[in-house]
Amino acid sequence: MSLATALERAAEALPSEADVIRPANGDPVRLLAGLAPESAVRVLVSLLGDDVDAAEELLGAWLEEPAGVAALLAVEEDGLPKPARKLLRRAQHFLKSQGMRIEAPAPAPTVAHLPKVEDELRVAAVSSPDPFGFCMAYLVEGHPSGGVRLFEVSFGEGQGIASVEVYAAGS
Numbered sequence: 001m002s003l004a005t006a007l008e009r010a011a012e013a014l015p016s017e018a019d020v021i022r023p024a025n026g027d028p029v030r031l032l033a034g035l036a037p038e039s040a041v042r043v044l045v046s047l048l049g050d051d052v053d054a055a056e057e058l059l060g061a062w063l064e065e066p067a068g069v070a071a072l073l074a075v076e077e078d079g080l081p082k083p084a085r086k087l088l089r090r091a092q093h094f095l096k097s098q099g100m101r102i103e104a105p106a107p108a109p110t111v112a113h114l115p116k117v118e119d120e121l122r123v124a125a126v127s128s129p130d131p132f133g134f135c136m137a138y139l140v141e142g143h144p145s146g147g148v149r150l151f152e153v154s155f156g157e158g159q160g161i162a163s164v165e166v167y168a169a170g171s
Helices: 003-013 018-024 028-034 037-050 052-062 066-074 082-097
Strands: 122-126 134-142 148-156 160-169
Touching: 003 018, 003 037, 003 052, 018 028, 028 052, 028 066, 037 052, 037 066, 037 082, 052 066, 052 082, 066 082
Parallel strands: none
Antiparallel strands: 122 134, 134 148, 148 160
8 A cells, every 4th residue: 555545544543643644645754744743653653553564665754854763763662563563673773874873772671480390299109018918009190281190009929910090180
């Protein structure tokens, strides 16, 4: 879509700036001259969110004007689509290559997280033989999908395995 069409859509989305957008008739420099600084930022953000190609054309003209550079630097990338963020970074890189000093945004505060502790549950126990010569063996281990499994084996010397049971408990 052309810049004029994208600006008309921005005028519909931003009624407070429509009185300046429409008379500019698609001329980016004339538009910038009529907009207040905060209004220029709103129009630029609207174009970045709606039509990145039109925003690139607008930025091409605005980067030659101090007010346009100020509007570009005031745009926050949060909430913009990826192509729009890339366009903003390219424009900022262009300004840096022209010798302009651009302050890097302060890094967002980070919250420290404790490392995830893997509790490995693994216990085994064997009972002493009962009067009939049978022993009970238990093995408890963590289940791969959460919870625990209990293995119970009853066996006797010379008599072999009498029973095996497996129990599972979810987390």
